[in-house]
Amino acid sequence: MTRPAFHLAIPVDDLAGARAFYGGLLGLPEGRSTDGWVDWDFHGHQVVTHLVAGPRPEPAGHGTVDGHPVPVPHFGLVLDVDAFQALARRLTDAGTGFVVEPSLRFAGQAAEQWTMFLLDPAGNALEFKAFRDETRMFAR
Template sequence: MTRPAFHLAFPVDDLARARAFYGGVLGLPEGRSSDGWVDWDFHGHQVVTHLVAGPGLGAAGHGTVDGRPVPVPHFGLVLDVEAFHDLARRLAQAGTEFVIEPSLRFEGQPGEQWTMFLLDPAGNALEFKAFRDESRLFAR
């Protein structure tokens, strides 16, 4: 049995910058593409960056999690702890400006996790997180 995969589409205003970020900085393999979109293998899931002109890019607002503002809407991926820290280093080396720096939240609680938020070049909000104990992903 294969695991379920999701498909998500993001608006971007520049496919070359999207390729540099998603392919270069995040290191995602590129799939099919056209003059108007690029498919990315997002750890076994399909993320598509669609070229969109005009307004509508970026986060619409903020919610609050653990006392900190987080961009909404946002898209996230749960990684293992080692992959999370490897990605955090790669992002920092690329000069990424974090919305929320890589940090540990909910320490000592059932949902203890490493998290970081950043924006892609078009302003789409991304979250990456890692649970010390992945079996606690939905723990209360």
């Protein structure tokens, strides 16, 4: 592998629902699996959905970014603008309920970006974003 990749394990309460969401809706390739977990190729990163019984914990809270409440914790991915727009169309066409609709944030500023937040069926929050200029991702 030519670049670092992350590994993230997340709890789900239904592997069939996780497969429909991560494999079907998001279109992620499925890797190894057992009766208790499924690996997903999250654009070169490993996300593992682990079956965990019992009640789901509530989100810790919300932060405010550019006037929008965003769920905390969350995880996600930075895509290029074309991939972001294609995913946003796919999710919108599927009738996805967004926490934050696909929108442009920080317009005209160094960190101008497209962003959207949604929940998986188990309530895990995901953010997808795309910077107008990825070299400015950490610009102040």
